[in-house]
Amino acid sequence: MKSVVLWGSILLLSACGSMQSQVVKKNVVFDPGSQAQIRSYGSYGSDLIRIYPETDCAKWEGTKRNAVNRRFVNGLPRKVRNISIGIPPTELSRKTEKDTGFVFRDSYREMVVSADQPVVLDGAFSSQTRNHHYSCRVAASFTPKAGEAYEVRYLSEEDGCDIEVYHIGHEEKDGVRQTKKLTANYCARPGTSF
Numbered sequence: 001m002k003s004v005v006l007w008g009s010i011l012l013l014s015a016c017g018s019m020q021s022q023v024v025k026k027n028v029v030f031d032p033g034s035q036a037q038i039r040s041y042g043s044y045g046s047d048l049i050r051i052y053p054e055t056d057c058a059k060w061e062g063t064k065r066n067a068v069n070r071r072f073v074n075g076l077p078r079k080v081r082n083i084s085i086g087i088p089p090t091e092l093s094r095k096t097e098k099d100t101g102f103v104f105r106d107s108y109r110e111m112v113v114s115a116d117q118p119v120v121l122d123g124a125f126s127s128q129t130r131n132h133h134y135s136c137r138v139a140a141s142f143t144p145k146a147g148e149a150y151e152v153r154y155l156s157e158e159d160g161c162d163i164e165v166y167h168i169g170h171e172e173k174d175g176v177r178q179t180k181k182l183t184a185n186y187c188a189r190p191g192t193s194f
Contacts, residue, residue, distance in 0.1 A: 022080065022081050022082070023081075023082045023097060024081050024082065024083050024084065025084050025085075025086070026083060026084065026085050027085075028085040028086075028112055029112075030112050032146060032147035033147065034114065034146055035113065035114060035115050035147075036112070036113055036114075036115045036144030036145060036146060036147070036149065036150065037085065037086075037087050037111070037112055037113075037148075037149040037150070038051060038110065038111055038112075038113055038119070038144065038149075038150050038151075039087050039093065039109070039110045039150070039151045039152070040108060040109050040121075040151075040152050040153070041092070041096065041106055041107070041108050041152070041153040041154070042106070042107055042108070042109065042154075043106060043107065047109070048123055048124070048125055048153075048154040049121050049123045049152055049153070049163065050123075051111065051113070051119060051120075051121060051122075051152075052119065052120040052121075052122065053114060053117065053119050054113075054114055054117045055118060055119070055120045055141075056118040056120065056141055057118075057120060057141050057185065059120075060120040060122070060187060061187060061188055080099075080105055080107045082096065082097060082107050083108070083109040083110060084108075084110050085111065085112065086110075087110050087149045087168065088177045089175070089176050089177065090151060090168055090176050090177050090178075090179050092151060092153070092179070093151070094175075094176055096108055113144060115145055115146035115147070116143060116144075116145065116146060117143065117144075118141050118142070118143050119143070119144060120139055120140070120141050120187060121139065121141070121142070121165070122139045123137065123140075123154035123161065123163045124136065124137040124161075125154065125156045125161065134158075136156055136161035137161070137189070138154075138160075138162060138163055138186070138189075139186070139187035139189075140163045140165070140184035140185060140187060141184065141185045141187060142182060142184045142185065148167060148168070149167075149168040150165060150167055150168060151165075151166040152165050152166075163184060164181060165181070165182045165183075165184045166179040166180060166182065167179065167180045167182055
């Protein structure tokens with residue numbers, strides 16, 4: 001009997017972990033003359049990057065927003081939703097939509113921001129096991145252009161972390177838009193950095 005319950009639980013959990021992400025489309029007014037679009041990647045629907053529109057590094061560093069506030073991401077299966085406002089697909093967004101990972105699973109969220117105004121990207125991740133603690137925080141700024149779309153993602157490695165910013169181009173190949181990596185300006189580490 002115990003083995004039946006064990007195998008039933010394993011099958012149930014593996015079925016939950018193998019479902020593809022759901023894409024939720026939201027209707028958001030977008031004015032290409034004065035706004036830009038940003039797609040931000042995270043894990044299990046949680047933000048690994050907090051986006052602060054109309055804020056430069058100096059303004060961001062002097063606010064209370066610097067408090068570390070990140071959601072805990074555990075490996076339990078749950079529905080993963082990608083929030084779309086209509087930014088054209090890229091290779092990374094298609095890969096994310098098909099992600100069926102069980103422990104780590106990517107997701108994305110799209111938003112509209114004011115164009116020609118700086119945006120601060122505050123990225124952080126922290127994990128702890130019984131014998132190991134890892135944490136890293138980085139912030140960068142870039143200025144999106146009117147009518148354009150961008151992707152931002154947080155990268156975490158053993159020797160540090162980074163934020164990458166990509167411009168989503170207008171050229172399409174194999175049904176997805178091509179991207180080009182941009183150079184972001186790094187902000188000074190806030191006093192609450194890990």
